[in-house]
Amino acid sequence: MSRKPYQPPMPASWWLKHPAYRFYMLREATVLPLLFFIGSLLYGLYALGQGEASWLQYQAWLQQPWVLALNGLALLASLFHAWTFFVLFPQVMPLRLGSRTLPAWLMVSAQWAGVLLVILALWWLLGGLDAHQ
Amino acid sequence: MPTTEIRLQRYRPEQDNAPHWQDFRVEYDDSTSVLDALEQIKAEQDSSVSYRWSCRMAICGSCGVMVDGVPKLGCKTFLRDYPKGLTLAPLSHFPIEKDLIVDMSRFLAHLSAIKPYLIAEAAPKGKPYRQTPAQLARYKQFSNCINCGLCYSACPQFGLKPDFLGPAAIALAHRYNLDSRDQGKSERMAQLNSDNGVWGCTFVGYCSTVCPKGVDPAAAVNQGKIASTLDGVIQWFKPGKETSK
């Protein structure tokens, strides 16, 4: 008896069909606002190198509502990326102490503590504390 | 007994050129599984409905189907959880042979390619292989795979690129690579190192969600990426060995 298998097609819209796939695509899409963030930094690096006038121009550019909105989106995207990335870490690199694996929640919270620490360190470096003195 | 609606995807290779849907009404109670419902349909309504099954207790891995678009074992899924009815379709990404039966030969070829068995010198006569609980703990969770193929239906990369070795095969390769008694890692790494090995994965992670046995293939594949990277670095420093292509 001959066979006639049917190969179902894989449409480009496959990722719309299930919440897990939409979540995956959202995670991958965090790099789009990230690219704008990188562009902003590149522009800032250029402006800083060009002199004070150019830097003031850059500050004015940062203040435009659409730039603020996109960089706000980049902040949210980086936090969402961090959330997904931190959860994957114990899966990809389980840390072992003897025959025990470090609990995932510990590794995830340690990474969030790192993010908080970086924010505080940068705030200190940029003189955020002195503002109130 | 209450009844519910089941939309079943039919494909009869003798008559059909593409699948279509057929509705059935089945009786169910709290203990009726999807597999029970299929048996009811086949016995009482349409004897031509085809599906695979064997053990009815989530061990054999034969009765995988898409329930409302989610890969599940028919014997482990209950109608009581779908009061509004449900749709049943064959496992995604595999060629459909008939109704709910798919051709899994591609998965089986990938499975055999990674040599999912112990490769080791024979143990000394009359002596067992010894393994400590800590050595067992390293790979134990990856050894519960029953080869049901649900993770392949969950994996869009396998759907996009059928040559991708896929979650279960890579998880089993990883399981034997982690086994203290095994010496076959170098034979498996060549498969894992390729574009269709661990590098075909983008960590969608859905394979681990759907696994009916609690295996975490996404972890195995991505631990495999680290192993493959290290393997590449070692080969890079030992250029003489790479010539065995």
Next chain:
Amino acid sequence: MRINKQPPPQTTPRRSDEPIWWSLFSAGGVCVAMLVPAIALLVLLGIPLGLVSAEQLSYQRLHALVFHPLGLGVVLAVIVLPLFHAMHRIHHGLHDLQLAHGRLAKWLCYGSAVLLSSLALSLWLTSG
């Protein structure tokens, strides 16, 4: 007749070059997760919204901070590695959406990461 029969891969398949791109992607992913929230919050939003002290953020002080020798590490961590992170995901995303795959897409993706990274490094080196 076995229509779907495909020979099991008997010969040794070619080693993928993904370890290079994946390592850069992963390192970039760590940097994005750890550093980008702070910089987005305190610099790109913090300066225009006044979240950080204006006096301390004088042009001279910022210039000294960024073009300090350690600033090169910052450029690597917040521009170069995140670029490779982003272009790696875009490369795979193009494949996922069936828009493009193969050599050209790969060259374009990682090529633009290399190009923009060189731009960042040359900006830092020439302005310092």
